[in-house]
Amino acid sequence: METLGFLMDGFGVALQPHNLMFALLGAFLGTLIGALPGLGPANGVAILIPLAFSLGLAPETALIMLTSVYAGAMYGGRISSILLNIPGDEPAMMTCLDGYPMAQKGKAAEALAISAIASFIGSLVATVGLILLAPLLANFALTFGPAEYFALFLLAFATLGGITGKNPIKTVVAACIGLMIATVGIDNTGVQRYTFGVLELYEGVDFIIAIVGLFAISELMFFIEDRAGGGKEKMKVNKLTLTWREIREILPSSLRGGVLGFIAGVLPGAGASLGSFIGYTLEKKVVGKKGYFGKGDPRGVAGPEAGNNGASSGALVPMLTLGVPGSGTTAVLLALLISLNITPGPLMFTQNADIVWGVIAALLIGNFLLLVLNIPLVGIFVKLLSVPPMYLLPIVTMIAFVGIYSISNTTFDLYFMVAFGVGGYILRKLEIPLVPVILGLLLGPEMEKNLRHAMDISDGDWMILWDSGLAIGLWVFAGLGLILPYIIGPLLRRRMQNPIEEGTPGSD
Amino acid sequence: MTFNDRIFGVLMIVLAVAYGWGATQFPEPFGGAESVGPDTFPLLLAVVLVLSSLYMIVRPDPDHAWPWSRTGIELIVAVVVLILYALLLQPLGFVISTTLAVGTLCWRMGARPLNAYLTGAVSGVVVYFLFSFALDLALPLGVLSFLEVN
Numbered sequence: 001m002e003t004l005g006f007l008m009d010g011f012g013v014a015l016q017p018h019n020l021m022f023a024l025l026g027a028f029l030g031t032l033i034g035a036l037p038g039l040g041p042a043n044g045v046a047i048l049i050p051l052a053f054s055l056g057l058a059p060e061t062a063l064i065m066l067t068s069v070y071a072g073a074m075y076g077g078r079i080s081s082i083l084l085n086i087p088g089d090e091p092a093m094m095t096c097l098d099g100y101p102m103a104q105k106g107k108a109a110e111a112l113a114i115s116a117i118a119s120f121i122g123s124l125v126a127t128v129g130l131i132l133l134a135p136l137l138a139n140f141a142l143t144f145g146p147a148e149y150f151a152l153f154l155l156a157f158a159t160l161g162g163i164t165g166k167n168p169i170k171t172v173v174a175a176c177i178g179l180m181i182a183t184v185g186i187d188n189t190g191v192q193r194y195t196f197g198v199l200e201l202y203e204g205v206d207f208i209i210a211i212v213g214l215f216a217i218s219e220l221m222f223f224i225e226d227r228a229g230g231g232k233e234k235m236k237v238n239k240l241t242l243t244w245r246e247i248r249e250i251l252p253s254s255l256r257g258g259v260l261g262f263i264a265g266v267l268p269g270a271g272a273s274l275g276s277f278i279g280y281t282l283e284k285k286v287v288g289k290k291g292y293f294g295k296g297d298p299r300g301v302a303g304p305e306a307g308n309n310g311a312s313s314g315a316l317v318p319m320l321t322l323g324v325p326g327s328g329t330t331a332v333l334l335a336l337l338i339s340l341n342i343t344p345g346p347l348m349f350t351q352n353a354d355i356v357w358g359v360i361a362a363l364l365i366g367n368f369l370l371l372v373l374n375i376p377l378v379g380i381f382v383k384l385l386s387v388p389p390m391y392l393l394p395i396v397t398m399i400a401f402v403g404i405y406s407i408s409n410t411t412f413d414l415y416f417m418v419a420f421g422v423g424g425y426i427l428r429k430l431e432i433p434l435v436p437v438i439l440g441l442l443l444g445p446e447m448e449k450n451l452r453h454a455m456d457i458s459d460g461d462w463m464i465l466w467d468s469g470l471a472i473g474l475w476v477f478a479g480l481g482l483i484l485p486y487i488i489g490p491l492l493r494r495r496m497q498n499p500i501e502e503g504t505p506g507s508d
Numbered sequence: 509m510t511f512n513d514r515i516f517g518v519l520m521i522v523l524a525v526a527y528g529w530g531a532t533q534f535p536e537p538f539g540g541a542e543s544v545g546p547d548t549f550p551l552l553l554a555v556v557l558v559l560s561s562l563y564m565i566v567r568p569d570p571d572h573a574w575p576w577s578r579t580g581i582e583l584i585v586a587v588v589v590l591i592l593y594a595l596l597l598q599p600l601g602f603v604i605s606t607t608l609a610v611g612t613l614c615w616r617m618g619a620r621p622l623n624a625y626l627t628g629a630v631s632g633v634v635v636y637f638l639f640s641f642a643l644d645l646a647l648p649l650g651v652l653s654f655l656e657v658n
Contacts, residue, residue, distance in 0.1 A: 054645055167569060169560050169563045169564060170564070172556065172560040173520060173557065173560045173561060173564065176524075176553050176556055176557040176560065177520075177557075179553050180523075180527060180550070180553055180557070183549065183550050183553070187546045189545070189546050191534050191535060191546040193530075193531075193534060193546060193550065194527075194530060217590070220586065220613070221583055221586060221587075223617065224579070224582050224583055224586050224616070224617060225579050225582075225583060388619075389617070390614055390617035390618045390619045391614055391619060391623075391624075391627050393613070393617070394609075394610040394613035394614050394617070394627075394628070395610060395627070395631045397590070397610075397613065398606055398609065398610050398631060398632075398635065399635070401593065401594070401597075402602075402635060402639065402647065405597065405647070406639070406645050406647075411594050411595070411597060411598060414593075414594035414597070415591065415594055418587065418590045418591055418594065421587075421590070422587060425583075426511075430511075430512075430513060430516055431569060432516075447549075448544075448549040451544055451548070451549060452544040455544045456544070
C-alpha cells in the first residue's frame with residue numbers, strides 16, 4: 001500500500017490551487033488544440049513547451065499542465081472525427097466509423113457525449129493501470145545495467161514505427177539523422193564535435209527548437225501545399241438527450257476498450273492506433289449480430305474511443321518508468337522532462353517521487369475536469385472547427401516564433417527553427433517519420449553515455465552488449481520490431497482499411 | 509526530375525561518409541584514448557546510415573508528387589517570409605514584423621489582403637500585450653519603442 005501513500009502525496013501536489021488552475025488551463029487548451037484543424041497533440045504540446053519555460057513554471061506545474069494538454073488533445077481530436085468524418089490523428093480513425101453516421105442521423109450531441117464518457121472511462125481504467133504497473137516496472141528497471149539500457153534504446157527506435165508501420169528502414173534512417181544531430185556540440189570528454197567553430201553550436205542543438213520547427217513549421221508548409229486554407233462549413237449540434245440507460249449500455253464497451261487500449265499503449269510498437277482498432281473489432285465480435293456497427297452504433301463510438309484514450313495513458317508507462325517514449329506525443333513530453341533537468345527512468349520514482357505522482361494524480365484530476373468541461377462546452381469547441389486554417393496556422397507559427405524567441409532572446413534560434421521546418425517538410429514528403437528524429441535527438445546523449453559505461457565496465461569488449469539474458473531479449477525484440485512490419489504489417493493495415501471502406505457509406 | 513528515395517539515399521550516404529570522416533578527425537581527448545572515444549558512436553551511426561540508405565536506394569518506395577510549379581513558389585515565399593520575420597523581429601519590433609509576417613502568410617494562404625493584415629495586426633498586438641503585461645516577458649518594440657510607457 002506504499003503506492004497509495006505516494007498517490008495521496010501526488011494528490012497533495014496536484015490539488016494545490018495554482019497546479020489545479022494550470023491543469024484546468026491545460027485541459028482547456030488541449031481540447032482546443034485537439035479540435036482545431038491542423039494541430040495534432042504532439043504539435044500542440046511542442047508549441048506550448050517553450051511557453052511553459054518562459055513562464056518560469058515549477059517543474060511539477062509545467063508537467064501537470066502539459067499532461068493535461070496531452071489528455072485534452074485526445075478529447076478534442078474526436079470532435080472532428082464525429083462531425084466531419086475527418087480523424088484529427090490516426091487513432092481517431094475508428095471513431096469516425098460509427099461517430100459520423102450517428103451525427104448524420106442527427107445524434108451528434110449524443111455521439112460527442114458518449115465519446116467523452118468513453119474517453120473518460122478509458123483514461124480512468126488506464127490511469128489505474130498506470131498506478132499499479134508503473135512502480136513495478138520502475139523497480140524492475142533498476143536492475144538494468146548500461147548494456148541493457150543501450151539495447152532498450154535500440155528497442156525503442158525499432159518499435160517506434162509500430163507493427164503497422166510502412167517502411168521500417170525509413171525509421172532507421174530517421175533515427176540516425178536524429179542521433180547525428182544529437183552528437184553536435186562538446187561531448188563528455190570535452191571534444192568539440194561538428195561545431196564548425198560556431199559558438200551557438202557548442203552546447204549542441206536545442207531539441208525544443210528542433211521539435212517546434214519539425215512539427216509547427218512543416219505543418220504550415222503542408223497546408224500551403226494542399227491549399228487547404230478555407231474553413232469547414234459550420235456544423236449544427238442538436239440538443240443533448242442522453243438517458244442513463246444509454247450510458248449504462250456503453251459502459252461495458254468502454255471498460256473493455258480501456259483495458260485493451262492500456263495494454264496496447266504499454267507494449268512497445270503497438271500504440272494508440274492499434275488500441276482503438278482492437279477496441280473496435282472486439283466490440284464488433286462481442287456484441288455480434290445484435291449491433292449495427294458502421295451505421296451509428298453508440299458502442300462503436302465508445303469502444304475505440306476508450307481504447308484510444310487508454311492507450312495514450314498507457315503510453316506514459318514506458319515513458320515515466322524507462323525514459324523511453326512509445327509515441328510522438330510522449331516523446332515531446334520526454335523533451336520537457338529532460339529540459340527540466342529531470343532524468344527520466346526508474347530513478348525518477350525515488351528521486352522525483354513528488355513530480356511523478358503529482359503528474360499521475362493530475363492525470364486523474366485532468367480527466368474529471370475534461371469530462372466536466374466537455375459536455376457543457378462542446379458547443380464552443382464545435383465552433384472552433386470552422387476556424388479557417390488560413391488564419392489559424394500563421395498565428396500558430398507566430399506563437400511558435402514567440403515561444404522560441406523567449407527562451408534565449410536570440411534570432412539565431414529562429415533561423416534554426418525555420419531550417420528544421422524545411423527539413424521536416426522534405427522528410428515528411430519522403431514519408432520518413434519525424435518522431436524517430438526527435439527521439440534520436442532526445443536519447444542520443446543517454447545512448448552514447450550508456451555505451452561508454454558498458455564498454456568501460458567490459459574494458460572495451462563489445463560482447464558485453466549482449467551478455468545478459470535480459471539484453472539478449474531486448475535485442476531480439478528490437479530485431480522483431482524491424483522485421484515484423486514487413487511480414488504482418490501489410491496484413492494488419494489491410495484489415496484496418498477494410499472496416500473503414502465498408503463503414504462509411506456515401507462518403508466520397 | 510523528382511527528388512525521390514534514391515536521390516535522398518545517395519545524399520544520406522554522402523552525409524554519412526562526410527560525418528564518419530569528420531569523426532576520424534577529432535583530436536584525441538585529454539587523458540588518452542579510451543575504449544569508447546568521441547569518435548566511436550558517430551562512426552557507428554555513419555555505418556548504420558550508409559547501410560539503411562543503401563537499402564533505400566535498392567528498394568525505394570514509389571515516387572511522390574512534388575509541388576514544383578505554382579505551389580512550389582508559394583512554399584518558397586512562405587519560407588522567405590519566415591526568414592525575413594526572424595531577420596526583422598528585432599529591428600522593426602514585434603508588432604510590426606508580426607503584422608507583416610502573419611498578414612502575408614494569411615494572404616498567401618487565400619485570405620483577402622485586408623482581412624489578412626488585420627488578423628496579423630490584431631494577433632501581434634494581443635500577443636504583445638499578453639506577453640509584456642500578463643506574462644512579464646519582454647518582446648522587442650523596435651521602431652515603436654517611442655511608445656514605451658516606462
